[in-house]
Amino acid sequence: MKHLRSIDELGHSGLLEILQLTDHMTEINQRPVPKVPALRGRTVASLFFEDSTRTRLSFETAAKRLSADTLTFNVSTSSVNKGESLRDTVATITDMGVDAFVVRHKSVGIPWQIEQWTKASIINAGDGAHQHPTQAIVDCYTIREATHTARFDGMQITIVGDIKHSRVARSNIQAFSMLGAKVTLVAPPTLLPPDVSHWPVDVNHHLDEVIPTSDVLYMLRLQSERMSQGHVPTLREYSEQYGLTQKRVARLRDSAIVMHPGPMNRGVEMQIDPSDVKNSLIHRQVANGVSVRMAVLFDLLGSGANLGGQA
């Protein structure tokens, strides 16, 4: 596997491979000295055209724990606009000797476009509203860890919020379904894409109807701009109808898990403090981020690259 750009490109067996590799990485992260020489001599460059301290740090930590060298290019949004800079930036960094790019960009398709300008492996850390595959792998791993199951058959996962503009949702829908879960989307019609009939999901516009039957409640962030664009009348109305409130938490199954990819919009999709939610795994999502990203980097750049052909 050369790149990690979308869950559907990764495929079912690729997803399983990374999830299993992550167990190795989790163990390493628990050692007194959490560092292995596996990617010594390799260089990983972060190209973040969108602000994201958390994801970028997660990748950089992962690289360092595998003894890789890291380069960071924090391109400010103002210089982002011309394709010329992107091409030049990628080509120049490649010339410096880079083995992998971790790219986040507000435009869909960038991880595929830059392939023509570099021989390095490409990891998509988020392209527009399209895909965020490492987040989906983190989420699958977190659920596996909590439920101790490798597959999600029979599991009911409910994703709530701005599906239309969410790359996390698109990646997760693919990943959760690949592992056998039943996925339900909950959102007002304005926050769903016009036609999801070809997606392996159910749709419900009423959160309260699906709360009692959800095994996993996955909350998405609602950006405040959505109100000015006419997707929701007011943030308050959205929060009342689709937010995680005290009342809704009380109606969850005992075994139900609550998740959120972060960062959270307190008072909007989360009316309640997640540390007060008994089954919140939000902190595990963060903790698992480094292990998953280590597995991804190792799979693309390390001996793991040979995994496919070996017994």
Place this chain on the structure above:
Amino acid sequence: MSTYASLNSPHEVMSATDVRRAIVRIAHEIIERNHGIEGLAIVGLQRGGTWIAEAITKQINEIESSVTVPVGALDVSLHRDDIGIRPVSLGAITDIPFDLTGATVVLVDDVLFTGRTVRAAMEGLNNFGRPRAVQLAVLIDRGHRELPIRPDFVGKNLPTQKDDDVSATSDGVRITAMNASGK
């Protein structure tokens, strides 16, 4: 004089009984060399060495029943300096549930070959603490060392050709010649 079977059919060099006896002998040798079992810890290398480590530890604990010697497993695939010979075996995770600092660690593997796996293992141990000493027990030493590594305890010395395949299980040890001898 050739001890090799015809091309590609396995030739047994140790029977199940031979293996069992070797493990018992190694267990005794470990206790003898270390003047007892104090501070001893056994670590098997994934995947081939873990069953042997378990067997040796069980044997030691039977011989000296006063204190239990701990046993762990170490996955070295992420510490390797070469690609391919021992890729990551998914699921074969490191598990060392005890403190190694100050311990005498006996690394256990099935077949000692180039020595690179053992080098990687020693580096891996560093992540867990600073042992007082590290010793090496192997069921088979098949030669062709590429690094200055030597075993402390050996089940059997077995001359081989570089591309022969050697497999070791509790049912016995088998060699499969991949090339006509002499090539």
Place this chain on the structure above:
Amino acid sequence: MSKTVVIKGGKIINHDGELRADVRIENEIVVEVGANLKGDVELDASGCIVTSGFVDLHAHLREPGKEEAETIETGSRAGALGGYTALVAMPNTDPPQDSVAVIDFVREQGKRAGLVDVIPSGCITLGRQGETLAPMAELAQAGVNFFTDDGFGVQDASLMRRALEYARGLGVTLAQHCEVAELTKGAVMSECQCCTDLGLPGWPAIAEELMVFRDIELVRITGATMHFLHLSTARSVDLVRAAKRDGLPITAEVTPHHLSLTQELLASYDSVYKVNPPLRSNDDIRALKIGLLDGTIDAIATDHAPHPRRDKEMSLDMAPPGMLGLETALGVVLAFGDLEIKDVVALLSWNPARIAKIDNAHGRPIAVSEPANICIFDPELSWSVDLQRLASKSINSPYVGRTLRGKVRHTIFRGTPTVIDGQAQK
């Protein structure tokens, strides 16, 4: 002392019939049609169709303002290689074609290049801003009879009504790029399952259809002549069909790419497929082809839209929309259009010449004393696009790697060959 040109061994296709004959041309007109003719320049037309040169109702020649993408000269050359002898130049230049000065400049540049008749169109609104009318009467006096704000549609219904009323008084044709801008904000491709998967805003079909409907009704009450640019949806075709049945003075065009490429191509993330209106579905393509067959759609126009390579290398959302079309139009239409050759000629030459009101010189029959604007093409030749050999300054053609059928061998403009054996003569 002009040379005589003879076209030898081709099959002439005219409105009223076909015949195998040689054609002799002298001093910009056809002087003889017969057998075994001789001349100073003899063009081998064996295996070829001989017909009137093509007329493109919709070409972006980019000059003035964006000469790095194309100039009137390079665009004319691309046109000639595609069999065109006249191009209607779209007015979204910089400065836009809303003043006589710019109109004259464009016309002059066309004459200087001397490869095709460059017919400048005028803007409907000043600066294409959609706020006030452009000086249409003045432009009409300068010879403009085709007006459009192409690139945008005129959003304000009452302004469009005024424009149509004014146009009726002048006897000129207005052409509309139908797109309700509020429905297509940020849109990159057709609203479809593919765009749902990509997480991109889509261009719903109704954004085009609503304006088609609106303008049909405005034509109904004003009586002005309207031409619909690049229709792309099945419903647009239905609306125009009904309007024609009601006898309204409406014509319509479709592009070769809307007959041959579908929205799923955007899943390649390649912005060469990004165009306005966007590529649509197979159902839309079927409906457009039916519209061509039953006369609902009158012409095929390229919407030739060159963009510098750097611009098209941008991401899908940032890249400008548009594709090249002049050099590939014939090849695409014959390969994918499911049309008879005679229909193809009507759609590429006779009908657009009439709509552009240049049918005194273009779209004429090949007959004695007719102006010699002629296209000679091999309808069977398979070929594919070689980006290095395009005459256009830009390379944003979506047909790289696809096999096209039908290629222009010679083009004659005002009696002089502009293309011989597929090579431009100047």
